[in-house]
Amino acid sequence: MIVAPLLALVLPVAVAAEPALPQPWLVAVGSDDAVASDEEEESDEEEDTPKKKKARPEDERTIREIVRGFYARANMGAGAYLLNFGNKGNGSAVSAGTVVGLSFGQDFVDNEKQSMAWEVGFVQGIHNGLAWELQGGLCDFNGGAAGGYPCTEGDLRTYSLQAAYEFSAYPIRRVGIGFRAGGGALYSPHLVESTGYTEDVIPAFGADPGIQGSIHPYGFAGPTLEYYTKLSHFSVGIDADVFYAVGWDLGLNASASLKYTF
Numbered sequence: 001m002i003v004a005p006l007l008a009l010v011l012p013v014a015v016a017a018e019p020a021l022p023q024p025w026l027v028a029v030g031s032d033d034a035v036a037s038d039e040e041e042e043s044d045e046e047e048d049t050p051k052k053k054k055a056r057p058e059d060e061r062t063i064r065e066i067v068r069g070f071y072a073r074a075n076m077g078a079g080a081y082l083l084n085f086g087n088k089g090n091g092s093a094v095s096a097g098t099v100v101g102l103s104f105g106q107d108f109v110d111n112e113k114q115s116m117a118w119e120v121g122f123v124q125g126i127h128n129g130l131a132w133e134l135q136g137g138l139c140d141f142n143g144g145a146a147g148g149y150p151c152t153e154g155d156l157r158t159y160s161l162q163a164a165y166e167f168s169a170y171p172i173r174r175v176g177i178g179f180r181a182g183g184g185a186l187y188s189p190h191l192v193e194s195t196g197y198t199e200d201v202i203p204a205f206g207a208d209p210g211i212q213g214s215i216h217p218y219g220f221a222g223p224t225l226e227y228y229t230k231l232s233h234f235s236v237g238i239d240a241d242v243f244y245a246v247g248w249d250l251g252l253n254a255s256a257s258l259k260y261t262f
Helices: 003-017 024-048 057-064 194-205
Strands: 070-081 097-110 114-127 156-172 175-187 215-228 234-245 250-261
Touching (some): 156 215, 175 234
Antiparallel strands (some): 097 114
16 A cells, blocks of 8 residues: 555656657658758749849840841942033033942951951943033043043943942941942943944044043042941941042042842
8 A cells, every 4th residue: 555655656757757759750740841941941042043044146146236248239329520521611521420339248357346348349320411512622632620621422421340448437336437448440431323423523522532432440438337227137328439530530429328248
């Protein structure tokens, strides 16, 4: 009878002093919760950090939007002669006319702020002239600007082959300001039939001036302005060239251009 009360007093103390062992199911549940919590924290950090986009090759083309290289260009504008074909008392020997051209070239230097190009082209000029009957007896066979008329048969057609070098700078992305220079050869054929020129025109002039029907070398130079449109491969521009053709005249051509780069 005395043993039972003693056991009732000792057992609670012994049980309280004995260390509690971890339960396996508690450890498993706690570790899963910890792993899930760590994954959530990493996911939150990734969302807070902006993702870096990898640069793709096409991104560079999208940013630049300018195409340079081999190109074809068409020009149309006006041309005028400044010395020999000017007014010598009876009106200008040749009036201002139209100029058209077609050229091909390549941008062989292509940088963000500058470019260089070579170009070859064909240029045609159309001018109305003073009637040959009014030029008779007033011809200047020496081709001097202070003398008489250079004496042509009247209206003129000129055909030129030329080559040019062009340098351009780009203060802003789509606009190029440049300068070009080059040279070529000019030819103006007779428009009157050979029989009529021999029997009528030459006697009125007193001799054959020889200015038509021969080749005249020339050089030219002038500024350029170009705008690269948002229509890919196309650009528009303005060209102004001052030229001097040996045995012909000093002239000025100004034209608008449309260029397609391949």
